[in-house]
Amino acid sequence: MAREHDIIIGIDLGTTNSLVALSDERGPQLISPADHDDPILPSVVRLDGDSIAVGAEARDHAVEHPLNTIHSIKRLMGKGLADLAADVAALPYHIDRLPDERESRDVVCVRVGERAYTPPQISAMILGTLKGWAEAHFGHGVTKAVITVPAQFDDAQRQATRDAGAIAGLEVVRVVNEPTAAALAYGLDRSANATVAVYDLGGGTFDISILRLEDGVFEVLATNGDTHLGGDDFDRALIDLFTREIRETHGLTIDSPKIRQQLRTLAEAIKKRLSDEPEAKIEISVGDGITYQRTITREAFEEMIAPFIDRTIEACGRAMSAANLTPDEIDQVVLVGGSTRVPFVRARVGEVFRRKPYTALNPEHVVALGAGVQASILAGRRDDLLLLDVTPLSLGIETMGGAMGKLITANARVPCRATETFTTFQDGQTRVKINVLQGERELAKDCRSLGLFELTGIPPMPAGIPKIDVTFLIDQNGILDVTAREQRSGEVASVQIIPSHGLTRDEVQRMRQEALAHAREDMSAHHLIDVRTTLEFDLNKAERLIDKHGHRAERALRESLTDQIAELRKLARTCGDVVVLNERREAFNHTLLPLAELAVTATLREDDTQQTEQKRGTSTASGDRPSTSN
Amino acid sequence: MSNQPTPDNTPDGLPDLSPAADHFEMLGLPRQFDLSEEEVRSAYRRLARDTHPDRFAGASEEVVARANELSAAINAAYRVLLDPVSRASYVLTLAGGPGPEDVRDVPGNLLMQVMTLRELIEQDKQAGNEDSLKRHRQSVEGDRAAAIARMQTLARTIDTVDAKDKTNLRMELNAIRYYDNLLVELARDPLTHPTD
Numbered sequence: 001m002a003r004e005h006d007i008i009i010g011i012d013l014g015t016t017n018s019l020v021a022l023s024d025e026r027g028p029q030l031i032s033p034a035d036h037d038d039p040i041l042p043s044v045v046r047l048d049g050d051s052i053a054v055g056a057e058a059r060d061h062a063v064e065h066p067l068n069t070i071h072s073i074k075r076l077m078g079k080g081l082a083d084l085a086a087d088v089a090a091l092p093y094h095i096d097r098l099p100d101e102r103e104s105r106d107v108v109c110v111r112v113g114e115r116a117y118t119p120p121q122i123s124a125m126i127l128g129t130l131k132g133w134a135e136a137h138f139g140h141g142v143t144k145a146v147i148t149v150p151a152q153f154d155d156a157q158r159q160a161t162r163d164a165g166a167i168a169g170l171e172v173v174r175v176v177n178e179p180t181a182a183a184l185a186y187g188l189d190r191s192a193n194a195t196v197a198v199y200d201l202g203g204g205t206f207d208i209s210i211l212r213l214e215d216g217v218f219e220v221l222a223t224n225g226d227t228h229l230g231g232d233d234f235d236r237a238l239i240d241l242f243t244r245e246i247r248e249t250h251g252l253t254i255d256s257p258k259i260r261q262q263l264r265t266l267a268e269a270i271k272k273r274l275s276d277e278p279e280a281k282i283e284i285s286v287g288d289g290i291t292y293q294r295t296i297t298r299e300a301f302e303e304m305i306a307p308f309i310d311r312t313i314e315a316c317g318r319a320m321s322a323a324n325l326t327p328d329e330i331d332q333v334v335l336v337g338g339s340t341r342v343p344f345v346r347a348r349v350g351e352v353f354r355r356k357p358y359t360a361l362n363p364e365h366v367v368a369l370g371a372g373v374q375a376s377i378l379a380g381r382r383d384d385l386l387l388l389d390v391t392p393l394s395l396g397i398e399t400m401g402g403a404m405g406k407l408i409t410a411n412a413r414v415p416c417r418a419t420e421t422f423t424t425f426q427d428g429q430t431r432v433k434i435n436v437l438q439g440e441r442e443l444a445k446d447c448r449s450l451g452l453f454e455l456t457g458i459p460p461m462p463a464g465i466p467k468i469d470v471t472f473l474i475d476q477n478g479i480l481d482v483t484a485r486e487q488r489s490g491e492v493a494s495v496q497i498i499p500s501h502g503l504t505r506d507e508v509q510r511m512r513q514e515a516l517a518h519a520r521e522d523m524s525a526h527h528l529i530d531v532r533t534t535l536e537f538d539l540n541k542a543e544r545l546i547d548k549h550g551h552r553a554e555r556a557l558r559e560s561l562t563d564q565i566a567e568l569r570k571l572a573r574t575c576g577d578v579v580v581l582n583e584r585r586e587a588f589n590h591t592l593l594p595l596a597e598l599a600v601t602a603t604l605r606e607d608d609t610q611q612t613e614q615k616r617g618t619s620t621a622s623g624d625r626p627s628t629s630n
Numbered sequence: 631m632s633n634q635p636t637p638d639n640t641p642d643g644l645p646d647l648s649p650a651a652d653h654f655e656m657l658g659l660p661r662q663f664d665l666s667e668e669e670v671r672s673a674y675r676r677l678a679r680d681t682h683p684d685r686f687a688g689a690s691e692e693v694v695a696r697a698n699e700l701s702a703a704i705n706a707a708y709r710v711l712l713d714p715v716s717r718a719s720y721v722l723t724l725a726g727g728p729g730p731e732d733v734r735d736v737p738g739n740l741l742m743q744v745m746t747l748r749e750l751i752e753q754d755k756q757a758g759n760e761d762s763l764k765r766h767r768q769s770v771e772g773d774r775a776a777a778i779a780r781m782q783t784l785a786r787t788i789d790t791v792d793a794k795d796k797t798n799l800r801m802e803l804n805a806i807r808y809y810d811n812l813l814v815e816l817a818r819d820p821l822t823h824p825t826d
């Protein structure tokens with residue numbers, strides 16, 4: 001059975017919602033918290049001094065706390081303040097540039113009161129909650145995860161996602177592209193070899209990936225998309241309409257964060273209602289005793305979002321031409337992401353690929369399930385499946401004159417490698433700076449700088465003599481690794497990276513420590529309920545087992561078990577330590593084993609009808625949880 | 631079909647391949663132009679199964695680094711060998727023929743033709759002359775197919791052709807690039823103009 005060290009969980013860290021999954025003999029499953037059945041964690045965090053609320057609680061009270069309720073943090077991952085100019089006005093919370101003396105670095109942060117939080121820190125709070133759900137489920141710590149990202153995420157965004165994992169105490173063993181993960185979940189559903197297009201329109205990002213599925217190998221042929229396009233834009237279009245009309249008809253400017261947050265919530269609700277109904281009504285009090293009212297038809301909404309859908313359709317065309325395929329050569333189109341619930345989106349996608357999109361899998365669950373499958377592959381539990389993915393963006397370096405010199409082209413299979421030779425311009429020069437870029441544009445300034453890579457330790461030689469081979473490797477996570485070696489001396493030059501939009505190792509380490517300090521109190525608060533519920537569940541099962549089969553066991557065992565149950569019930573009320581509770585629960589389940597075995601033996605002897613019924617009861621009570629049987 | 635044996639695995643479980651091997655050796659394929667898409671694909675899939683870093687998720691850093699290096703080399707080989715045009719260019723280089731930087735010429739008066747055609751395409755696009763554009767496309771596609779056929783003949787016999795024919799092959803390859811660019815220009819994205 002699974003042990004702590006080889007458990008890897010799969011996480012879909014979404015713009016709007018996040019989920020966690022595991023995969024075992026029964027296939028991938030979503031993990032719900034112990035106190036309710038909903039596996040969806042809204043990606044919303046409320047920061048209130050030392051108290052942090054994550055999920056539905058934070059989302060449902062967003063209107064009362066507009067300045068410290070953080071939603072859509074994913075759109076800020078790996079970004080600088082300069083990248084987000086267009087978003088500032090629409091966000092109810094404040095964003096700023098992380099204080100830094102280096103001008104080359106621009107990392108965005110969220111300001112709440114006196115404190116500044118980087119996007120990885122806030123994402124880590126979401127990850128930490130999911131980690132807690134998984135730990136309560138398994139009954140022990142979880143330290144490794146596969147996390148999904150939009151295929152179009154660049155190196156900085158992927159790195160930020162990995163940093164978020166580290167801050168949450170998770171080693172991110174793999175970053176997987178969301179559409180690829182979805183295909184993995186989908187591929188398990190049907191065994192035939194096929195060419196599949198995955199259209200993934202989420203809250204904040206859009207991806208289109210085309211894959212060939214053959215003999216368990218998932219080969220991504222091409223991917224395209226937009227990391228700044230999703231359901232949030234549909235909401236934004238509605239909000240813009242409301243604020244414009246409120247200004248024009250009532251002469252009011254909406255600057256209250258509370259009303260802005262309210263408009264956001266209403267816009268989201270209207271969008272959802274228009275998926276089922278031909279029209280929806282909005283009514284909101286905008287102050288001064290004025291109420292703004294309006295009815296929006298589905299047609300009007302479709303007209304508003306059409307430009308966004310057009311952009312996704314163009315990306316589909318680019319992906320198909322990169323894969324060298326026509327719509328007729330694609331066997332299946334899969335829809336992923338909450339925004340594909342919009343009927344207009346489905347209709348347009350159907351039109352482009354000339355077939356009805358496949359929607360049997362829940363578009364909001366499928367990415368997490370795929371992450372769970374990938375986790376089981378990496379844990380060595382399945383060797384019948386393999387993902388072969390591509391890099392979404394071209395990688396290059398800034399050349400003389402400010403051009404982008406491409407080293408690796410978009411849609412190259414990863415891992416991929418390129419080597420480029422550099423030299424010095426001055427006698428005795430011992431360091432060289434390289435500006436590493438990602439993007440499809442011709443000029444360096446139009447591409448995204450990943451950072452300045454500084455090669456140091458070059459042996460002093462006359463100008464132009466050193467030949468420094470720099471190797472760029474994009475690994476299977478789509479993350480860049482750079483190494484350098486001087487040809488003549490064979491000396492390995494070291495590469496120091498000043499990330500343009502990312503955190504340094506030290507910063508991540510410090511944030512991890514802060515989160516840990518916080519988590520000690522927080523863990524108990526967040527996960528205690530889960531662990532208590534699990535314990536209660538196990539104790540009730542044990543009681544039923546004793547009622548039914550207790551007479552078969554020795555009296556000493558029976559009495560010991562009854563005593564332990566009473567003691568554990570008391571402990572569950574008084575003890576606030578999650579780890580202690582889990583350990584005791586496991587120990588108890590272990591002492592229960594002899595009785596469970598007796599029960600199984602007894603059941604096997606009984607008649608057929610009873611047999612079926614009781615076997616089910618006993619196998620659960622014997623502790624079918626991974627942690628209790630070895 | 632390729633009858634090359636699967637390379638033995640080293641103690642760390644990775645195939646005993648040098649990342650410095652040429653693309654054919656890398657994929658265990660015979661060093662020849664004539665290969666079907668399926669042959670290249672299946673050789674690639676088989677090797678990817680043995681070398682992809684996901685297969686070595688729990689292994690030491692050195693093993694993962696080696697898996698990365700081998701996978702990168704296999705991916706590069708696949709990219710070059712899968713497409714017949716880049717495969718032809720590669721066998722030409724292996725046979726000591728001129729590279730794309732050495733010979734930039736194209737056969738006959740192709741350059742003139744291309745320049746004229748570009749102007750016509752531009753005019754037709756502005757005038758919305760779909761019929762004429764369609765004819766241009768058909769003619770370019772026909773010319774490309776003929777160039778591909780000549781390329782195949784030369785690439786198949788690359789070990790026996792003389793230096794002049796090696797230069798001819800490079801010129802055909804250059805021509806194909808021109809045709810490809812023209813086709814891109816002619817490709818009216820059907821997606822932005824959905825057919826009713």
